[in-house]
Structure formats: C-alpha cells, structure tokens
Amino acid sequence: MIPxxxxxxxxxxxxxxxxxxxxxxxxxxxxxxxxMALARRTAQGxxxxxxxxxxxxxxxxxxxxxxxxxVANNSxxxxxxxxxxxxxWGSHEGSIMLWVxxxxxxxxxxxxxxxxxxxxxxxxxxxxxGLITVGxxxxxxxxxxxxxxxxxxxxxxxDLNPLLQDPGMVLHPPMLYMGYVGFxxxxxxxVAALLSGKLDATWARWSRPWTLLAWSFLTVGIxxxxxxxxxxxxxxxWWFWDPVENASLMPWLIGTALIHSLAVTEKxxxxxxxxxxxxxxxxxxxxxxxxxxRSGVLTSVHAFATDPRRGLFILAFLALVxxxxxxxxxxRALRVGTPGAFKPVSCETAxxxxxxxxxxxxxxxxxxxxxxxxxxxxxxxxxxxxxxYFEKVFVPIMALVVLLMGAGPLIRWKEMDASSLFRKLAxxxxxxxxxALLLAIxxxxxxxxxxxxxxxxxxxxxxxxxxxxxxxxxxLSGDLAKKLRRQPASFWGMCLAHLGIAVFVIGVTVxxxxxxxxxxxxAIGDTVEVGGYTFKLEGLEAVTGANYDATRGTFALIKxxxxxxxxxxxxxxxxxxxxxxxxxxxxxGIFGDRYVSLGEQLSPESxxxxxxxxxxxxxxxxxxxxxxxxxxxxxxxxRYRVKTHHPAPISLMRYTxxxxxxxx
Numbered sequence: 269m270i271p272x273x274x275x276x277x278x279x280x281x282x283x284x285x286x287x288x289x290x291x292x293x294x295x296x297x298x299x300x301x302x303x304m305a306l307a308r309r310t311a312q313g314x315x316x317x318x319x320x321x322x323x324x325x326x327x328x329x330x331x332x333x334x335x336x337x338x339v340a341n342n343s344x345x346x347x348x349x350x351x352x353x354x355x356x357w358g359s360h361e362g363s364i365m366l367w368v369x370x371x372x373x374x375x376x377x378x379x380x381x382x383x384x385x386x387x388x389x390x391x392x393x394x395x396x397x398g399l400i401t402v403g404x405x406x407x408x409x410x411x412x413x414x415x416x417x418x419x420x421x422x423x424x425x426x427d428l429n430p431l432l433q434d435p436g437m438v439l440h441p442p443m444l445y446m447g448y449v450g451f452x453x454x455x456x457x458x459v460a461a462l463l464s465g466k467l468d469a470t471w472a473r474w475s476r477p478w479t480l481l482a483w484s485f486l487t488v489g490i491x492x493x494x495x496x497x498x499x500x501x502x503x504x505x506w507w508f509w510d511p512v513e514n515a516s517l518m519p520w521l522i523g524t525a526l527i528h529s530l531a532v533t534e535k536x537x538x539x540x541x542x543x544x545x546x547x548x549x550x551x552x553x554x555x556x557x558x559x560x561x562r563s564g565v566l567t568s569v570h571a572f573a574t575d576p577r578r579g580l581f582i583l584a585f586l587a588l589v590x591x592x593x594x595x596x597x598x599x600r601a602l603r604v605g606t607p608g609a610f611k612p613v614s615c616e617t618a619x620x621x622x623x624x625x626x627x628x629x630x631x632x633x634x635x636x637x638x639x640x641x642x643x644x645x646x647x648x649x650x651x652x653x654x655x656x657y658f659e660k661v662f663v664p665i666m667a668l669v670v671l672l673m674g675a676g677p678l679i680r681w682k683e684m685d686a687s688s689l690f691r692k693l694a695x696x697x698x699x700x701x702x703x704a705l706l707l708a709i710x711x712x713x714x715x716x717x718x719x720x721x722x723x724x725x726x727x728x729x730x731x732x733x734x735x736x737x738x739x740x741x742x743x744l745s746g747d748l749a750k751k752l753r754r755q756p757a758s759f760w761g762m763c764l765a766h767l768g769i770a771v772f773v774i775g776v777t778v779x780x781x782x783x784x785x786x787x788x789x790x791a792i793g794d795t796v797e798v799g800g801y802t803f804k805l806e807g808l809e810a811v812t813g814a815n816y817d818a819t820r821g822t823f824a825l826i827k828x829x830x831x832x833x834x835x836x837x838x839x840x841x842x843x844x845x846x847x848x849x850x851x852x853x854x855x856x857g858i859f860g861d862r863y864v865s866l867g868e869q870l871s872p873e874s875x876x877x878x879x880x881x882x883x884x885x886x887x888x889x890x891x892x893x894x895x896x897x898x899x900x901x902x903x904x905x906x907r908y909r910v911k912t913h914h915p916a917p918i919s920l921m922r923y924t925x926x927x928x929x930x931x932x
C-alpha cells in the first residue's frame with residue numbers, strides 16, 4: 269500500500285496547491301486578509317504531503333517493489349542501497365517529482381522565513397509558486413506517474429543506467445535542481461511586484477537573498493556535474509559544451525546578472541525593469557533546460573513522438589509560464605519601472621554592461637544548443653555545434669565580462685570623473701599585464717602563439733586579483749579593526765566570489781596551456797611518460813563488484829626514480845545491461861592531476877591505455893567552490909535579517925524617480 273499512500277499524498281498536494289495558487293492571489297487583489305493568510309498554511313501543508321509522497325517513492329526503491337513500473341525500470345536487487353535511493357530521481361518520473369518536491373521545500377522556506385514581509389506580498393509570491401506547482405503536479409499525475417503499477421510483477425528490475433551508478437548521482441541532481449527551482453522564488457517575487465505595482469529597493473532586498481541561495485546551489489550543482497563527467501567518462505575533460513551542460517550554464521549566467529542587477533536596484537533604486545526581466549528569464553531557462561533534458565529532446569527532436577501527451581503538456585506548460593510572464597512584463601513593466609539617473613562613467617554603467625554581456629553570452633549558448641534541434645525538426649539535416657563555436661564566440665564575450673568585473677568595484681555609484689578612474693585602474697592594469705607576460709614567457713619561452721594565449725588568461729586572473737586588492741585597501745584604510753567590523757557580509761561575499769573567478773581562470777589557463785595526453789598500447793611491464801611522470805602497467809586482474817565484473821589494472825606512478833603511488837583504473841561490464849564502463853584512477857593534488865583509464869582490450873595481454881596530465885585542473889573546481897561560498901557569505905548579511913519598515917504604496921500613475929533620488 270505504500271505506493272498508493274504516495275499517490276494519495278500527491279493528490280492531496282494538488283488540492284492544497286490549487287488553493288495556494290488561487291485564493292491568496294484573489295485575497296491580495298481584493299484585500300481579504302483571511303484569504304491571504306491561507307498562503308502560508310497551504311504551502312506548509314503541501315510541503316508535508318510532497319515529502320510524504322517522495323518518501324514513499326524512495327521506500328519503494330529501497331525495498332525493491334518491482335510492482336511499481338518506475339522501480340522495475342530503474343533498479344534491481346543487486347543495486348547498492350545508495351544507488352537505489354539515487355535511482356528515485358534517476359528516471360524521468362523521479363526527476364520531475366524531485367523538481368516538485370524541491371519546489372515544495374522552497375515554498376515552505378518562503379512561508380517560514382518571510383514573517384517580516386507584508387502579508388500581501390507573501391500571498392502573491394506563494395500564490396505564483398503555487399500555480400507553478402499545480403502545473404508540475406498535473407504533469408506528474410497525468411503523464412509521468414511515478415507510482416504506476418505493473419502486473420504481473422517482474423522477478424527483478426532492469427537496473428539503473430550504469431553511467432548513473434556513481435556518487436555524483438547522489439549529489440548532482442539535488443544540488444542542480446535546488447538551483448533551478450530556487451530561481452522560482454526570484455521569478456515569483458518579480459511577478460508579484462508586477463501584479464502589485466511595487467518595485468523598489470525594499471522589494472529587491474526581499475528577493476536578493478533567495479536569489480543568492482539559488483545561485484549558490486546551482487554553482488555547486490554545475491561543479492559536481494563537471495567533476496563527475498571528468499572522472500567518470502574517462503576522457504579527461506572538465507567541460508565539453510554538451511547540450512545537457514549548456515542547459516545548466518544558461519540560467520547560471522542570467523542568475524549572475526540578476527544578482528548584480530538586484531544589487532543596483534537595492535542600492536540605487538534603478539535597473540528595476542532589468543531586474544524583473546532577468547528574474548523571469550532565469551526561471552524560464554531553468555524550466556526550459558529541465559524539460560529539454562528530461563524529455564529526451566536533446567537526444568532526438570522526435571522524442572516526443574514516443575509519448576505525445578508528455579510533449580504536448582510540456583510545450584503547453586512552457587508556453588503558459590514563459591509566455592504569460594513575458595506578457596505580464598510587457599503590460600506592466602513600463603508602468604512600474606522608473607528611470608534612475610547615472611552618468612556614463614559610473615558603477616551603474618559598468619553593471620549595465622555586465623548584464624548586457626552576460627545576456628549576450630547566454631544567447632550564444634542558447635543558439636548553439638537549440639539551432640541543431642531546429643534544423644533536425646525541419647528535416648534540414650543534422651549538424652553538430654561543438655567546442656570550436658563556443659570557444660570562438662563565448663570566450664571573447666566572457667573576457668570582456670572579466671574586464672568589467674575587475675573595474676566595477678573601483679567605480680563610484682552615480683558618477684565618477686574619467687581621469688580619476690583612469691588613474692585608479694592604471695597601476696593594476698599595468699602590473700597585471702607585465703606579470704602575465706613575464707610569467708607566460710618564463711613558462712613557454714618565445715613560442716609567441718602560446719605566449720599570447722597564456723598572457724591573456726593570466727592577465728584576466730591577475731586583473732581581478734589586483735583590482736580586488738586595491739578595493740580592499742580602500743575599504744580597510746584607516747582604523748583597520750573598526751573598518752573590518754563595519755564591512756557588511758555582502759562585501760566579503762563579493763570579494764570571495766570574485767577571487768573564485770580568478771582562481772577558476774588560472775585553472776583553465778594552465779590546464780589548457782600545459783595539459784598532456786597519450787593514447788598508447790600497453791602490456792604488463794610497459795611504461796609511458798606524460799608531463800614528466802612515468803606510468804608503468806604492473807598487472808591486470810579480474811574483480812567482481814556488487815552488480816558488475818571488471819578488469820582492474822595496476823599502474824605505478826613514478827617521478828624520476830621515486831614511485832609516488834599506485835593507480836587502479838577499471839573496465840567494468842554491468843550484468844543487467846552488458847554495458848562496458850570506464851572507471852578512471854586519478855592521483856589528484858592542489859597543482860594538478862595524473863589520470864589513467866583503460867580503453868579497449870586488444871588481446872589478452874594488451875590494452876589501449878589513456879594517460880593524462882592535467883596541471884591545475886583542481887583550481888577550476890576550487891574556484892567554483894569559492895564562488896558558491898561567496899554567495900552564501902553574502903546571504904548572511906545583517907540587512908537581510910532585520911525587519912523592514914514598509915513604505916507607503918507606490919502609485920503606478922503618479923510616482924516618478926528624479927535624478928537625485930536614492931531609495932534606501
């Protein structure tokens with residue numbers, strides 16, 4: 269009966285969320301306090317029943333209840349317990365249910381941690397989140413039921429895809445989806461503001477911590493996904509511009525722009541229209557990316573043909589949410605948004621340029637991801653848009669973003685003298701360029717093509733670091749102890765996130781400039797040298813895992829005359845699928861990785877072996893960790909915890925913002 273309890277909990281969730289998505293919104297429009305108060309209660313009730321339903325699904329996987337079609341298709345008795353739990357979100361049905369469950373968690377969090385907000389605003393925010401949940405629950409119950417029964421019950425299941433039988437599967441989807449779903453809060457705040465006609469600094473202050481938290485989760489999710497692909501697929505790369513990767517990168521780019529735009533709206537009362545637009549686009553891309561990946565359309569644009577109900581429902585839901593929010597934006601934005609005056613040389617201008625460039629970079633990724641699908645759908649042929657396109661189009665745009673990132677913190681709000689700015693930036697620019705050029709020449713000699721590329725990469729990293737040092741010197745000049753106490757957490761969060769970008773750029777620059785790889789035929793006793801390290805194949809043995817058989821190689825990693833450690837790559841064959849899988853073995857350190865994987869077996873005594881040297885590759889993920897920590901540090905800023913004194917309602921028709929007005 270456990271699956272039936274889960275099914276019943278989903279139905280009860282749908283009933284509650286229908287109330288959450290209607291009555292509070294009507295109550296806010298007609299000023300009915302009792303109806304507005306329903307928003308918190310129904311959100312908390314929905315959260316309880318969604319957690320109950322997901323617990324029932326996980327239980328069905330744990331006890332191997334193969335009478336549930338979802339369990340029979342994605343698990344079996346030999347699957348380890350951790351992967352049986354992860355299999356609950358490894359399928360289409362399970363992943364959509366995870367989406368809904370996380371949306372319930374975010375709604376619950378808003379209902380609990382928004383006591384200081386006006387009841388009218390909370391009712392509208394939770395009402396919008398409720399409407400989104402309604403659509404997803406209808407999709408789940410009528411086209412993707414995770415509790416659907418199968419009779420007769422099979423003796424064993426088909427097993428989880430071997431690619432997903434990895435610790436990364438336990439962590440990656442929940443973190444990524446927490447980011448995706450978290451942008452629904454920023455989206456709901458934006459729609460609520462459009463409905464109410466109240467777009468001011470206070471609204472931005474309410475919305476910003478939720479956006480920071482969602483962005484931090486998404487950063488961690490992308491990090492784990494990149495690291496997982498790096499060690500699991502055996503190809504030694506950390507980003508391949510795969511459509512699935514791009515689906516997560518696009519909302520991250522727009523989310524980054526949204527965080528900065530919210531800062532401007534909060535501090536200066538400007539960029540209101542930009543902020544609302546970015547909030548809508550960020551969540552729209554999260555929805556689009558999720559459904560593109562989960563529908564299978566990225567594999568084939570004809571995937572919907574296998575289940576027309578899913579395809580039509582997805583398209584209708586996307587059109588309703590994305591089209592409806594953009595229609596509301598077009599109708600209300602110009603009435604709500606008011607211009608703010610700032611000069612061409614100002615922090616606002618730099619952040620405006622940041623928003624535009626991040627938007628354009630997202631557009632290039634979207635074009636490269638969807639263009640092949642459109643051609644295939646129109647039967648105009650199949651093409652592949654890969655790394656060469658993105659490296660030629662995306663990377664130059666992001667280089668400009670990094671230049672603005674370094675300069676932005678040193679530019680004053682509203683207006684700054686151009687000559688004063690030039691003097692402030694001249695020394696960091698000169699020091700960064702000279703240091704980058706000298707370091708590139710030291711490392712590569714006078715191979716000018718390599719020197720130019722290395723200089724560009726090092727310059728961008730040193731530029732961020734040097735301007736960050738200047739900004740810290742400005743902020744902490746005078747009484748150091750007093751200044752340290754006075755700096756808000758958001759300032760230190762900004763510094764940490766920008767430091768993370770610099771670390772990330774150094775990692776990318778070094779690994780691109782100095783990585784080495786070899787694909788060689790090896791037998792026992794053979795050696796191969798890569799990046800100054802020697803890999804010696806010492807033995808091969810057959811091993812048996814919980815649900816696979818494997819050939820395990822034993823390699824000695826040698827530097828000079830000293831053996832550093834043993835490496836044990838495997839080639840696995842999973843019993844249920846018969847699918848071969850590569851399990852790389854990596855000697856990882858702060859200054860890089862030594863990486864070995866088994867390829868194809870040529871004879872009983874010899875294998876194709878792939879050996880990689882990846883200097884500073886760990887700095888890529890280290891930089892991402894610093895970025896996420898920066899977002900979390902900014903989240904604890906005191907001003908997001910104090911009770912807000914709510915201003916009088918802002919008239920849509922009469923309120924204007926003069927050039928000298930600053931909204932606190």
